Amino acid sequence: MPTAPHQHPSSAPARPDAATGRDAVIAFRGVTRDYGEGTGLVRALDAVTVDVEPGRFTAVMGPSGSGKSTFMNVAAGLDDPTGGEVWLAGRPLHALDDDGRTLVRRDHVGFVFQAFNLVPTLTARENVLLPFELAGRRVTAEVRERVDGLLTSLGLVDRAEHLPSALSGGQQQRVAIARALASDPQVVIADEPTGNLDTRSSREVLALLRAAVDDYGQTILMVTHDPVAASHADRILVLADGRVVADHGRLQPAEIADLLVTLEVGAA
């Protein structure tokens, strides 16, 4: 790795669960993900070992096809690693079956995808409340207040009873963010959440994610191509060819752009 390892308290232990249960929300240990076989084999993740610490905003960057989406999907238990260990909230995703991983996702992960985030037959508010109901949690007055607060700060109050088809792309994206934050998950996984938004909406969304980290200690893992978006993060991971090639603390947009260019030139 070209850069210094990130400053986390414990170095990678042989058995990660002791450490991961405590310090890392997500822990990758030598994770590999292959697609296809034989000559058509693509190694989307190549022996990745990395920890994502709680209460921080981590950005994942890298060129197209570098394995960012695969990294997020494996981290969230949406996809199975070919080899290695993945721990989420202290649970070994690599050892769970489909139902087990579904329950971990349901109880501990909030999602924001690039597109198609909302269930079309549910209103904005119902979409936000869906994770609570799925987990069999009571929608208490406190939850309602929190959801109303989120919808207000996202400028969605007067849109709350609309179906997704009546919302703009940016509004749909904000509803998805409200949903991801509302259930107070262990980690919010966002794959290019601002990819479809104009500059202003995307700044709003980023400010909101940042505030969730600062005010509630939310853990966020976000893929982005945009140096400005990444500059909101506490930590920037750069992937290339399925490997973590850079791991930095907070950077300015210009520094991030330079970093990406350097890495591309270095790789070429």
Add this chain to the structure above:
Amino acid sequence: MRRDLVLGGWRDLGTVGLVAGLCGAYAAVLVTASSLLQALADASGGGAAGVLLAVVATVFVLVAVYVSAVVIVNAVDTVVAGRLRQVALLRLLGARGRALRGSVMRASGVVGTVGAALGAVLGVAATDAFRVVLVARGTLPRADYPVTSPWVLAPVAVVGVTALAAGWVGSRGVLRVSPAQAMSSAEAAAPPTSVSGRWRLLVTALLGVGGALLLALSAAVAEGGSAAGFLLAFAGSASAGTGLLVGARFVIPALVVAAGRILGGSPPSRIARRTAVADRLRTTRSTMGLVIGVTLVTTFASGVRALQTAVHSWSDLGAGQRAQAEAVLTTTTVILVAIVVISSVISAVGFVSTMSLTVIQRRREIGLLRALGFTARQVRSMVARESAALAGTAVAFGLVLGVLFGSLGAQSLVGGQTDGFVWGLPWPVLGAVAAAALGLVLVAALPPSRRAVSVAPVDALRVER
């Protein structure tokens, strides 16, 4: 304009072909059988039976054609709804909406005509084979039977034209697509919510209320022993039935919504309930055929059962006479049900195909639900509940209507000779219909939902553009 620009290929229109084929085969069996009976009647000297048979056969065939038309409209509409983005892209590249729609319509017409013709050939062959067997066994006398009647071409043509027209109606969605939709990130356009209609509502109400009044009147008149009762009952059923057909898009979704409440408030139930009525027209079309089919079967079964009950209560008949009358009535039930069951079969085929198609089209939504924490079981149960809300409601409604119409019909015939109103409750038929409905719900829901959850959520969610 090449057909496969909008539709993926012949597979998309499989339902159209199958439905047209069933309808063609059915019509061919009825027409061929009437020509046989006509030949029999000619051989034995009587001639009038043929005309009556032709009328009855025509009515039954028209009912089947109507149900097929509804099913085909829905099949085409569902396929087109799954390809709106593709249509939008074609429009963006310069294709005209009308031309695209025309290509869908022609494809539906061609597939419908071919299906009906193949079905007719099979129907004629099956009927003639059956006749040969009956003649060989001595059940039918030897006579100069025709292979079929030239009239068999009429239903084939009618089904073909119907498929063409249904393709036109069903592809209306193509015109609603704007080229800009190809670039929008919203998945599906909002279904048309406002269903045109103050006039429709008014006509529905008039026909429905008028029909109900006529039916009540017929029961009362017949109780007094007047023969006018049957005419009144006929007019009442016709009026109420037409009212239901005209107003199905108000009545059926409302019933499905009400029935959906039974499912409870868990997320799978709620999404199932909403999806079942997300597009009121599609909800109506995919279940209307079932209502018609089940109503027809139940009406005949219930009417005959009410007659049987009445006969049973007539103490002036001897035991032998009573047994004979009941045997005749039982045979009549079997034959009548066998003749009218086709509408149920056609609409069941349509229902299964619509359910599977819509589940396949919703794979991204299902991927999202799985990502958010729906287990595979919950997804399967969600689809099964949706299927149950739709088919269960339709079948239950058909059963109620059928028992009403059948009992009222019997009352109008023999009301004067019985004490009070006799309900015809043919339990074996009702039970069989309910069991068939349960089977239909499962067959329509399980295979597509199993396929839907076998795809990993990541693959289902992948943006394909």
